[in-house]
Structures are given as C-alpha cells and as structure tokens.
Amino acid sequence: MPELPEVEVVRRGLETAVSHRTIAAVRVLDPRVLRRHVGGPDDFATTAAGRTVQAVRRRGKYLWLPLADGDAVVAHLGMSGQFRVDDPGQPLPAHCRVVLRFADDGPELRYADQRMFGSLWVAADGAAGPAELAHIAADLFDPELDRATLVRSIRSRRSGIKRVLLNQEVVSGIGNIYADEALWTAKIHYDTPANRLSAPRVNLLLDAATAVMSAALAEGGTSFDALYVNVNGSSGYFGRSLAAYGRADLPCLRCGTPIVREAFTNRSSYRCPRCQPRPRVAGE
DNA sequence: ACTATATCCTGTATGC
DNA sequence: TGCATACAGGATATAG
Incomplete structure (x- = not known):
C-alpha cells in the first residue's frame, strides 16, 4: 500500500534524518529483507558500514540513498515496509529487520517490515540511478516525464x-x-x-x-x-x-x-x- | 507482446 | 477455544 505519496512522505523524512550522516554499523535481525543484495546479508552489512549518505531520492515506489563514493542503498517498502528514526536507546519497532547505526551516535535508522515484501540492497555505482531500476518508468511527479x-x-x-x-x-x-x-x-x-x-x-x-x-x-x-x-x-x-x-x-x-x-x-x-x-x- | 498464475510473507478477520 | 481458510497485494519469475 505504500504508493507514490506514501513513499514520498518517507523520502522527505529520511532526507532530513539521515543525509550527510555516516553509517557506522548495520545490524541484521532478519536476513530475508536483504535477499536482493547480491553478496548476501553479511556482505550488505559490511558494504554499507563506513559510507556517508548524501541524499535520499525516489523513483515511483523505489527509494535510494546515494553514497559519497557513487554507490547507493536502494529500498522498496513492498506492502508493509517502514523506516523509523529513533534514538538508539528506544525499543525497536515491531517486526524490525535491519538497524543502521550512525557514526555520530545520533538517531538510528530502523527498517521494519511485517510481511517482508520489501527489500534493501546496495547498488554498485547506483548513486545517480541504480541499474536495477532501469526498467522503472518515470512517475507523474518527475519533472522529466514526457x-x-x-x-x-x-x-x-x-x-x-x-x-x-x-x-x-x-x-x-x-x-x-x-x-x-x-x-x-x-x-x-x-x-x-x-x-x-x-x-x-x-x-x-x-x-x-x-x-x-x-x-x-x-x-x-x-x-x-x-x-x-x-x-x-x-x-x-x-x-x-x-x-x-x-x-x-x-x-x-x-x-x-x-x-x-x-x-x-x-x-x-x-x-x-x-x-x-x-x-x-x-x-x- | 501480452496474459495468467505462483511466489514471497504474516497479521487479522471470518467460518465452522 | 482452536483450527482452517481467505484476504491484504507489489514486484518478479515463469508458463502459456
């Protein structure tokens, strides 16, 4: 049910919360939401760590976080995916699957997903637009839409x-x-x-x-x-x-x-x- | 090129 | 109370 407007609301929230912050460590609570990451869940964690998020972008229902070195963290919320931004001491949300901790020890990014139709992965060289999204058409809010x-x-x-x-x-x-x-x-x-x-x-x-x-x-x-x-x-x-x-x-x-x-x-x-x-x- | 179906998932609601 | 089933359905793979 997250469609374009819901994903855009999430994008705006993420943009404010995680832009220009460096990921320090990734905790994987359920590897299944990382099934689209080519190297597997452990590789996702080691690959994302140490990277700095530059912005948060969206195409249709997909989100991606361009990283300073040209790669990107890509996310699709599926049916029930949620990003939550909470202080590290706060209890995890229900169905929390992945936690990103930041180097500044500020609020964590938690990915929760009841039904797990959603997924996260790192796209090599994906900052300007992940290759996996090449088949996704422009959306109605895209200024480049013809x-x-x-x-x-x-x-x-x-x-x-x-x-x-x-x-x-x-x-x-x-x-x-x-x-x-x-x-x-x-x-x-x-x-x-x-x-x-x-x-x-x-x-x-x-x-x-x-x-x-x-x-x-x-x-x-x-x-x-x-x-x-x-x-x-x-x-x-x-x-x-x-x-x-x-x-x-x-x-x-x-x-x-x-x-x-x-x-x-x-x-x-x-x-x-x-x-x-x-x-x-x-x-x- | 198009269409239909199965798959992935789990919480909630309903029927028996 | 408990068990079985249907339903919510986006993206993808596969079969036709």
Whole structure:
C-alpha cells in the first residue's frame, strides 16, 4: 500500500534524518529483507558500514540513498515496509529487520517490515540511478516525464487500463488505491482496453491520478492502520478522503449508487457501477 | 507482446 | 477455544 505519496512522505523524512550522516554499523535481525543484495546479508552489512549518505531520492515506489563514493542503498517498502528514526536507546519497532547505526551516535535508522515484501540492497555505482531500476518508468511527479510520450505509450496497449496504470514500466508510483481513485474520478471502467481511450481521456485520467496523489501527499499519505507510517511513526490522514477504494456498498460520492468490489488479478477493484460501467465488447 | 498464475510473507478477520 | 481458510497485494519469475 505504500504508493507514490506514501513513499514520498518517507523520502522527505529520511532526507532530513539521515543525509550527510555516516553509517557506522548495520545490524541484521532478519536476513530475508536483504535477499536482493547480491553478496548476501553479511556482505550488505559490511558494504554499507563506513559510507556517508548524501541524499535520499525516489523513483515511483523505489527509494535510494546515494553514497559519497557513487554507490547507493536502494529500498522498496513492498506492502508493509517502514523506516523509523529513533534514538538508539528506544525499543525497536515491531517486526524490525535491519538497524543502521550512525557514526555520530545520533538517531538510528530502523527498517521494519511485517510481511517482508520489501527489500534493501546496495547498488554498485547506483548513486545517480541504480541499474536495477532501469526498467522503472518515470512517475507523474518527475519533472522529466514526457506526458505526450506517456499518453502514446498507454494508448498503444490493448490491456485493460488499470493493468496499464499498475505497470511500473509504463508509469511508476501508482498502486491499487490510486488507480481506483483516478479511474473513479475519470469515470472509466478498469477493464477498458487502453487503446480504446481517446488521448484527451487518458490525459484526464493522468490529471486525476496526479491530483489525487498530490492531495494524499499534502495529507501525509493514505493509511488504514499501522502498516503505513512516516519515519516518526505517525499515520497519514488521507484514508478518509478516498472516493472508491475500500468503499464497497457505500454510496458513490457523485451519484449515490453503491460502490462495488470486484476481483481483479488476485486483488480487489472498487468502482461505481453507474459512473464507471463496463465497456461494451465492441468499444467504449 | 501480452496474459495468467505462483511466489514471497504474516497479521487479522471470518467460518465452522 | 482452536483450527482452517481467505484476504491484504507489489514486484518478479515463469508458463502459456
């Protein structure tokens, strides 16, 4: 559930908390979150130690910490990953998997992850952009995003539009929640083939996705429970603002028709059956 | 090139 | 009370 706005909230918190600090030691409590580190968990610990964090960057749902020598620590929060910044004497958060201690003996960086879909690794020469993220497309907040090219890319696909929105190689940062919200705003059914949408409608959809993620970011992100929190451990307040996601059987905020929940690729989709009717086979 | 499925995980909720 | 099952689902690998 951490999608672009939630990851951006975390990025901002980390930027303030760990930039220009030198990692002194790494404690690994559960090696499984380091499975993407090529040399294994022990190597992660020895490789990260002694390095100075320069900044914290984000692309889509990925974060990376450029290090002074050109490498980078890369992180993906998966479903339930959290970064917490706490004084070394404070008790560890639940499900804490990795602890980074700093040379200044200041607050520690703790990575906690209940479900462990998230991961950390060191990317050699990854400071400017880890090679492992080469396939991740620009996100809607990226100033380098070319909107016209993105619209063409979306409209060249025959898959359902939600599948395309969730494809991080097309546009990154959008997950199940904001896909449903954007589709609700644009009044589009999730299964509408992307190549049947006009360019203006795709632009409206992307505007809707940008707007809902901006609003969520301004509220500190979306959270329903303690699984998503910022580096201080507090939750975002956007959950109460959602119009479609999680609102099965509740009235559509536009027309009052009950929102329906439907199975969609091993997860759920929420839509208004009146505002977002299933497209006819012949077309939109 | 696209689609579907399995995999990784564990806490919470529900059914029997 | 306890056991089994479903569900939350992002990224990736693999099969078709």
